[in-house]
Amino acid sequence: MKVLFIGDVVGRVGRRMLKEKIPHYAEKYAIDFIIANGENVSYGKGLTKNHYFELLEAGVDAITLGNHYLSKKEITRYIDQADRLVRPLNLIKAFPGEGSVVFEIDGISIRVTNVLGSAFMKEEVNAPYYSLITLLDEGQPTNVHIVDIHAEATGEKQSLAHALDGKVSAVLGTHTHVQTNDAKILPKGTAFISDVGMTGFVDGILGSDAETVVNRIVYGKKSTFVTPEKGRGVFSAVVIDIDDATGRAKQIFPIYFQENN
Template identity: 50%
Template sequence: MKKILFIGDIVGQKGRQAVSFHLPALIKKYKTDFVIANGENATHGKGLIEHHYDALIAEGVDCITLGNHYDAKSEIRKYLDGANGLIRPYNLMNEYPGIGTMIFKDRDWSIRVTNLLGQAFMSEEVASPFDSLKKIIETEEQADIHIVDFHAEATGEKYALAHAFAGSISALIGTHTHVQTRDARILSGGTGYLSDVGMTGPYHGILGVKAENIIAKLWHQEKTVFTLDEQKEALFSAVLLQIDETTGHTIDITPIYLVEKL
């Protein structure tokens, strides 16, 4: 049995602080075998610079996935190809450095992590996540465990992709909305599922941003610069998967939601 910890979208300094505070203790408590984190918002709320990538790896994260803000910090193009624990969305339409699916091998087991972007209500045009995942499963080297980070807006699209490949992947974990859902379940064929793992970042405000910024945009249609809410409380959202590496099936899926003053 392997224990996989998946950390939701890390947002800004508060998110990085929350990882630093909680991750070592969680690794020790659960005796995790592998840690995945979505880091697309880790640098000031958008993008991921190399220094913050290195820091998250040093904290104990094994694989960092991205999302629609993959290119928000242009320096990522310079280091992405050499970052052994970083993957960008697989189904981009244009050529871009890096890869969107990666296999990690230990002595007696292996895990593949795949990063996909959704199409519904997302601003960037991408290739079909369904066709993309089918291609990965049919053409890439198989691993004992296969985890998919589906960075998407629509819950229905997330459910559809998970059901379409139930039994062919170990788990599909949704990211992007920054709100943890309460629908953790195991689908047919042993595929673990959670519509959204949530956010690791500022606890107050709206989705990590100061509330007044979001209200000004949505209510008054004002052009505003989003500023991260930096009050003391930080949120740590994650999900713990217990997966039988001999079958690739998820045996247990447990969301984690922690709030701490940092």
């Protein structure tokens, strides 16, 4: 099975890039299943119901979230009917929806799980590793298992990947919006990358207008980050080739496409 995992899709530019690039890469690499991190899809934070369906119509099979899972309050009204949406598994407080979802593709079962990291994150969560181990012990076995670890610290992501090596097919980092150069197969067959990167506006800072970010971070001013509606885009993703029988990854490689001026 070949899986295309698209990094944090940010705003309108991100949605445009996703829709433009999915057909090309799906055909080029004979992709069987497409996952996108959608926690920044709607105006930079959260995911509205309309945008959820927009991603599905573009060819996405599963959508993961992250720390902005509740930024659009309407999610509580539609998530239980959104059977392709995967919110963080390791939330402490009860929340609707599912943190791990099993899909069936041509007789092959694929589980998609989303967890939040605990280092340098504001959200209080259960330990991601133990939440995943409980899931592996109690959940339905599947041929393929993809884990999206939405976390700040590369060390935490790498540690989780090594702890899960051989237990899941892939541990893919999201959240920082910067693609890392460390895609690899771990010794027992788990594919890993510290961060898949961002799909969105490329001429700003992490998908937002540069001036609004600089005003807050550098100058200490009260400034709301603005997600541009237009502009050059970037498409960041990884492709993972997985052995259907063993669930082990055979190959992982990054995609990074940036539009010209």
